[in-house]
Amino acid sequence: MEDPSLARVNQHYLDRVIAASQQRDIEASEDIYSENGIKLLSKGARISGASQERLILHKLKKPLESCLSVSEGIDANQLVAIGQQVIESAPGLAPLFNDFGLLPRLRDIPLNPATISMLTVAHSHDPRMLPHYVLVALLALGLGRRLKLTETELGVVAAAGLLHDIGELYIDQRHLDRSQVLTPEAWRQIAVHPVIGHKLAREVCGMPDAVAQAILQHHERGDGGGYPRGLPAKELGREGRVVAAAEMIASLAEHGEHPLERAEVALRIVPIEYDPDLVSVVSQAMGECRPAEYRFAPDAQDAERTHALFSRIGRALELMNQIQHELPQREPASRQLYDRAHRRFGMIQRAFSSTGLDLCGERKDFEQLLGDTSGWLQFEVGLVLGEIRWRLRELARDLAMRATQVSPAEASYFQPLVDVLHDG
Ligand SMILES: [Fe+2]
Ligand SMILES: [Fe+2]
Incomplete structure (x- = not known):
């Protein structure tokens, strides 16, 4: 699997930054230098279409993501507000959110200026992205609380949940359109987003290694059938497995009814894909909200x-x-x-x-x-x-x-x- 370098500006990320710059000010938070010492932009310079050529032609001394600041960037209050909306719009997941005071925990996720600029660019590019990130963070916390994770582990799954798909900012938008049949090339690009996310979390967002690892593992499966590495269960971390389950449940909740029931089936259908603890936690949560009757009449x-x-x-x-x-x-x-x-x-x-x-x-x-x-x-x-x-x-x-x-x-x-x- 390729190891993307952050020294070279990613075209797809830059396109998203430039598109976002039409809605809000984005500027260089420090002088931006090429790898061989040429000053490309001065501190305070506005990012616009005109900066594109200069930035894309050179390898940079420091990743571009670390050198930008955005006006009216995403903050903890907005994360909490989005979290509130996400919880209200997913009543089928209520047992995982109940009683745990999850929302305030979003405030504990450390957001440095680079993280804020990336989250803001993501949100500006596609308003569905941040609700998805927040939903995964909340689900990871909800699962984590039921699994009795330690406070430190809960902090890890929340941060990794929030940033799990940040690597998608580096992928051509056409490949992210889930209605398209994916070509092998598109699938190869998608499969690398956890690797990019891992790198961004560590090198740009200043997250601890445990957070970066959980991001790297958010599409791995215990049977070795996941990506990017196809690692078996014994090589996966607990936090990574929690975020992977949270991500899977979130995508079910975003695409149809009865997310917990569908999640329970998806979690246990291949027994070693997910931790047995996770399966029982979701089964238990499902039992708490099971309607008296399911209407399903096969035709x-x-x-x-x-x-x-x-x-x-x-x-x-x-x-x-x-x-x-x-x-x-x-x-x-x-x-x-x-x-x-x-x-x-x-x-x-x-x-x-x-x-x-x-x-x-x-x-x-x-x-x-x-x-x-x-x-x-x-x-x-x-x-x-x-x-x-x-x-x-x-x-x-x-x-x-x-x-x-x-x-x-x-x-x-x-x-x-x-x-x-x-x-x-
Ligand atoms: Fe995701
Ligand atoms: Fe992902």
Whole structure:
């Protein structure tokens, strides 16, 4: 995975700074020098489109992010106000926020001028970003309190939650549009945002190493299926795992109803992805707000979609077997790719089996099985199926990105499997 340097000004970050400078004053908080000592901007100089060329052409002595100050930048009061709105707009997460006095804790996150300028640029660029950052910080605190983390650990998860996606400021906006099908190149860029975030937190925001580490690990999974490093559970820190779970729950809350129920399924579907403690904490929170009845009436379309998923898993299995047969004639890198995909696919398959739907062969069997259960069970099966579809897509992306990194030949060899896994 590439290690981005902060000495070179990132084009995408600079574009966002310049766009933000049209709404508020952004100026050099000190003289800005190139690496070889040329003064590029004087202290107090306004940042504008005209500064762009000068800044982008040179390596800087100090990261640009540390040399900017913004007027009317984000402060602790605004974080708390955003936190209040975020809590009110996510009633489905209430048990994780209740009783803990979480909001005032946002004030304890140390914000140096560089952190304020980056948060302000992020907010100015896309007003959805700061509510997402704050939601992750609050969820990490809520989970952390239930897990009985120490005060120091709570401070770490709050700061890491707030800054977890700060590295996305370095990514081309087109790649962040979740409605687009990601190309391997786009996915490769996205996969590096935790690495950038880690570097920014340590070198620019002045955060302790534990905060930077938790940011680096916020997309890792205990089964080794995450990114950027694909680390196993034993190499992940507790704070990183809390922020990863908070981030996952936040994205569920931002995209639909019943976030805690969906989170509970997502957390336990592949048993070693998340800490068992986290799973029980979320199960417990879910139990506290469970409605008396779940309205979920599967229809013929659900049966159709489930049958399609059944066929897709079957086709993927056939392709896996074919690849396994041919592995002796291929590069060693192919075996590693195959092993990783095979291991993760096996876990998804087991999750599918847990629903009992893998025993159905005909469409009418699905209709019958989905129709026979009631209330919570139907609802839960629906959640599991949704999660399985999502996991297959994630696996497709991961495989496509890693195959491209090996060689174009590997990318095309694995493409039929990627297509089947991705086809939703
Ligand atoms: Fe995020
Ligand atoms: Fe992220």
